[in-house]
Amino acid sequence: MRIGILTGGGDCPGLNAVIRGIVRSSGEGYEIYGVLNGWKGMLSKDVMKLDNEDVEGIHILGGTILGTARVNPFKREEDRMLLEKNFKELGFDALIAIGGDDTLSVAAKLSSLGYPVVGVPKTIDNDVSNTDYTFGFHTAVNVGADAIDRLHSTAKSHQRVMIVELMGREAGWITIEAGLAAGAHLILIPEFPMTINEIVTYVNRRMKKNRYMIIAVAEGFKPTELEEVVADKSTIDAFGHIRLGGVAHYLAEIIEQKTGYETRSVVLGHLLRGGTPTAFDRILGTRYGVEAMNLVKKRDFGRMVALKGNEIISIPLEYGVATKKLVPFEYYKLAQIFFD
Incomplete structure (x- = not known):
C-alpha cells in the first residue's frame, strides 16, 4: 500500500x-x-x-x-x-x-x-x-509566556507600558494562555473587542498605582473603532487571508499620546512557531x-x-473545519480577574 x-x-x-x-x-x-x-x-x-x-x-x-x-x-x-x-x-x-x-x-x-x-x-x-x-500550541504558549516574563523587569525598571503582540488571527488562545501564565495586566483578543477609551482607562488605573504595565494582544485584535489592523492590505494568500500585524505598534502610539506614559511594543511573530x-x-x-x-x-x-x-x-x-474554536466568555472572565 x-x-x-x-x-x-x-x-x-x-x-x-x-x-x-x-x-x-x-x-x-x-x-x-x-x-x-x-x-x-x-x-x-x-x-x-x-x-x-x-x-x-x-x-x-x-x-x-x-x-x-x-x-x-x-x-x-x-x-x-x-x-x-x-x-x-x-x-x-x-x-x-x-x-x-x-x-x-x-x-x-x-x-x-x-x-x-x-x-x-x-x-x-x-x-x-x-x-x-x-x-504546536503548547510550545507557542511557552515561548510567549517566557517572553512576557522577561519584559516585566525592563517595563518595571523604566516605568513603561509594554505591549506584546502574539499570533492569533481569529482566536486568542495563545495570547490568553501566555498572558495568564506570565501575569499580563491586560489581555486583548479578537473574540472580545474593547474601545480605545476602555484600554486607556485600564492603563491609567494601573500606571498610577504600579508604575508599569504589560499588555498582551493578539494580532487579530481590533479596537471597537477600527475594522482591523493589518501589516499589508495588498498581500492576500491563496486562501484569502490578509497579512495581519501591527496592532501592538498602533496601540503603543495611541496609548502614549492619550496618557503620556512611555509605551513600547514588541512583536513576537514567527518566534512563537519556530x-x-x-x-x-x-x-x-x-x-x-x-x-x-x-x-x-x-x-x-x-x-x-x-x-x-x-x-x-x-x-x-x-x-x-466546520467552525473556528474560539475562546469562550467564561475563560476570558477568568483572565479578567487579573486585569489591574
Missing part, C-alpha cells in the same frame, strides 16, 4: 513528530512517501520516499522536513484537475494531510470527491474545532501520527484524528 504525507500552511513545532509517528507505525506492506511543500508538491508531483532511517530523531526538531506552502489547489479548476490527475499517477492508496483549517478544507474537498484522505489537525492557534488541543517543540507537543504529534496510520490501515478515510480528554479519537474531516 502506497501512502502519501504532506504538511501544509504555516510551520509548527511537532510536525516532524507526526511524520515520524506515521512512518514508524506503518509496518510491513506499506510504502510511505513525503509530498514536498504541501499541496504545491501534489501539483508538481514532488515526493520523496521515507523510511525509518529518514525519520530517526526528527521529533525533537521544529519545522517540517517535508517543507510547506500556502497553496489552494481548489482555487482554480485547472489546479483541481491536476491534483486529481497527480493523485492517481503517484499511485497513492491514501493521503495523510497535516495542517490547519486551510489545509484540512482542501483535504475535506478531496475526500468528498472520493479520494482516500485522512487529516491531522495542526495549528499553533489551537482554533481547529472538535479537538481539545492541536500540537524552534524545538515541547515534550507535550512531541508526544501529541506522535500520538496523532500513529492514529492517522491506524485509520489508513483500517481504510477509515474521510476522517481527522482529534484529542478528547486524554484519548485520541477520530471525527469526520468536515467536523474539523
